[in-house]
Amino acid sequence: MKQGLRRAFSKMGLVCGLLFLDAGNAALAADHYIKPDATGNGSGTDWVNAMTAPPSTWIRGDVYYLADGNYPGQVFSTAASGSLPITLRKATPFDHGIETGWVDTLGDGQAVFNGMLEFTSPYWSIDGVTGGGVAHQWHQNFGIRIVEKRDAYALIRINYRGDSHDIRLSHLDLEGKGSVSDQGGYYSNDGIALYNNAENITLSYAWLHETGRCPVFITSAQNVLFEHLYVSSFYGSPAVHSEVMSAGQGPLGDITWRYSLITALKSTGGLMFNNIAQPTSHLYVYGNVFYQPPGVIWDMGNGVIGGWTSTSNAMNNVWVYNNTFINVAQQSLTVLPLLYSGNRAYNNLFVNSQSPDFSRFTEHDYNQFVNAGSTHAELHGTVGSNPDLFIDVNGLNFRLKAATDPGKPLEAPYNRDGWATVRGGDGLWDRGAHEWDAPAVLEPPGNLRVM
Ligand SMILES: [Ca+2]
Ligand SMILES: [Ca+2]
Numbered sequence: 001m002k003q004g005l006r007r008a009f010s011k012m013g014l015v016c017g018l019l020f021l022d023a024g025n026a027a028l029a030a031d032h033y034i035k036p037d038a039t040g041n042g043s044g045t046d047w048v049n050a051m052t053a054p055p056s057t058w059i060r061g062d063v064y065y066l067a068d069g070n071y072p073g074q075v076f077s078t079a080a081s082g083s084l085p086i087t088l089r090k091a092t093p094f095d096h097g098i099e100t101g102w103v104d105t106l107g108d109g110q111a112v113f114n115g116m117l118e119f120t121s122p123y124w125s126i127d128g129v130t131g132g133g134v135a136h137q138w139h140q141n142f143g144i145r146i147v148e149k150r151d152a153y154a155l156i157r158i159n160y161r162g163d164s165h166d167i168r169l170s171h172l173d174l175e176g177k178g179s180v181s182d183q184g185g186y187y188s189n190d191g192i193a194l195y196n197n198a199e200n201i202t203l204s205y206a207w208l209h210e211t212g213r214c215p216v217f218i219t220s221a222q223n224v225l226f227e228h229l230y231v232s233s234f235y236g237s238p239a240v241h242s243e244v245m246s247a248g249q250g251p252l253g254d255i256t257w258r259y260s261l262i263t264a265l266k267s268t269g270g271l272m273f274n275n276i277a278q279p280t281s282h283l284y285v286y287g288n289v290f291y292q293p294p295g296v297i298w299d300m301g302n303g304v305i306g307g308w309t310s311t312s313n314a315m316n317n318v319w320v321y322n323n324t325f326i327n328v329a330q331q332s333l334t335v336l337p338l339l340y341s342g343n344r345a346y347n348n349l350f351v352n353s354q355s356p357d358f359s360r361f362t363e364h365d366y367n368q369f370v371n372a373g374s375t376h377a378e379l380h381g382t383v384g385s386n387p388d389l390f391i392d393v394n395g396l397n398f399r400l401k402a403a404t405d406p407g408k409p410l411e412a413p414y415n416r417d418g419w420a421t422v423r424g425g426d427g428l429w430d431r432g433a434h435e436w437d438a439p440a441v442l443e444p445p446g447n448l449r450v451m
Contacts, residue, residue, distance in 0.1 A: 073115020120162030181212030236267025259418030306334020
C-alpha cells in the first residue's frame with residue numbers, strides 16, 4: 001500500500017504531494033538523522049537516537065540529515081520508486097529537522113566522506129547547504145567534503161554501473177589525490193565522472209581541486225549543468241592526459257557551464273567537447289571567468305574552450321557568451337578541431353590575453369579586447385588598453401569597476417550573471433562575466449530615526 005501510494009504520489013507532482021501530506025499522511029515522507037558518534041538506539045528518529053553511519057538501503061521520498069563528522073565512501077544503489085528522490089542534507093544550526101538532541105555544534109562544521117560517492121540508481125540529491133561560489137571566496141564554508149586519494153576512483157561517479165540519472169549535487173568540496181594518477185583510461189582519479197548517457201545531472205557550488213586526472217570526465221551524458229564551480233588545480237602527464245572537462249567518447253547531449261571560475265589548465269586543455277555522435281547538441285559556456293593567476297603555469301593544450309583534433313572528433317554548437325578571460329597565454333577559443341560548425345562567441349572580455357583567432361568560432365561579435373589584439377573585424381568589437389577593470393583580481397573578485405562597452409542583448413537564460421544581476425537592467429548590457437549595474441539614483445530618506 002505504501003509503495004503504491006508513493007508511486008501515485010510522484011505522478012501527481014509536488015504540489016499535489018504537499019496537499020496530500022497536509023491531509024495527514026506525513027508518514028509518507030520522513031526525516032532521518034545520522035551522526036557518527038551517536039549513542040542512542042540508532043533508529044535515526046532524532047539526534048539522540050541517530051544512526052551512526054549511512055544506511056545500506058535508503059527510503060525513497062525521505063530526507064536524511066548529516067551531522068558534522070567522518071563518513072565512509074558510499075555506493076547509492078537504492079532502487080527507484082517512480083521519481084521519488086532521496087535527499088541527503090548537511091544539518092546546520094538553521095536547518096536540522098527535529099530539535100531532540102540537537103546542539104548547534106553538531107552542524108557548524110563539515111560532513112566529510114572519505115572515499116568516492118558512486119550512484120548506481122536514479123533520483124538522489126546531496127546538498128552540503130553552505131559554501132562555495134563567489135560569496136564564499138569560491139573555496140570556503142562547504143557543508144560536505146569528499147576526499148578520494150585512490151588512482152582508480154573518482155570523487156563522484158555516476159552511471160558507471162546500474163542505471164543512474166537525475167542526480168543533484170550542491171555545496172561540495174571535492175578533493176583528489178594531489179598528484180597525477182596512474183590511471184589514464186576509462187576511469188581515474190577524476191572529480192565528477194559520468195558514464196553511459198547519464199541524464200539530468202547538476203553540480204552546483206563545488207570546488208574541484210587536486211584531482212589526479214580530469215575535474216570533469218564524461219564519456220556520454222545528456223542534459224548536464226555545471227554552475228558556480230571553482231576549478232583550482234588538477235594533474236596530467238604525458239602518460240595520463242587530462243582536461244578541465246573531457247566530454248565526448250560517446251553521444252553527448254547539452255552541457256552547460258556557467259557562473260564558474262577556472263584558474264587551472266593542465267595537459268590537454270580546458271573545456272573539451274566532442275559531439276560528433278550527436279552533432280545537434282550544444283555546449284553552453286556563459287558567465288564564467290577563466291583566469292591564469294601570476295606564477296601559475298598553464299600547459300599549452302588545445303585551448304581553453306574547444307575540442308580534439310582528428311576526423312573522429314567534431315566540435316559543434318559551442319556557444320561562448322559573456323565570459324571573461326584574463327592572462328590567457330594561449331588560445332581561449334581553440335583553433336584545432338578539423339570538424340566544426342555552429343560555434344559562436346559574443347560579449348566576451350579578453351584581458352591581457354593572446355588574441356583569439358575565431359577560426360573555429362566563425363560567428364562572433366561584441367567582444368572586447370583589452371591588451372588582447374585587434375577586433376578581428378567585428379562590427380561591434382572594441383579594443384582597450386587598461387586592464388584594471390576588476391574589483392580585486394587577487395581576491396578572485398572579478399566584478400567590474402565600471403561599465404564595459406555595450407554588449408549584445410541575448411535571450412534568457414543569458415540575461416543574468418552569476419551574482420543574479422539582470423543583464424542590461426541599467427540600460428547597458430556589459431561584456432564579460434559580471435554585469436555592472438549602475439547605482440540607482442536614490443531620493444534622500446525622510447523620517448530617519450534611531451532604532
Ligand atoms: Ca561541529
Ligand atoms: Ca550594465
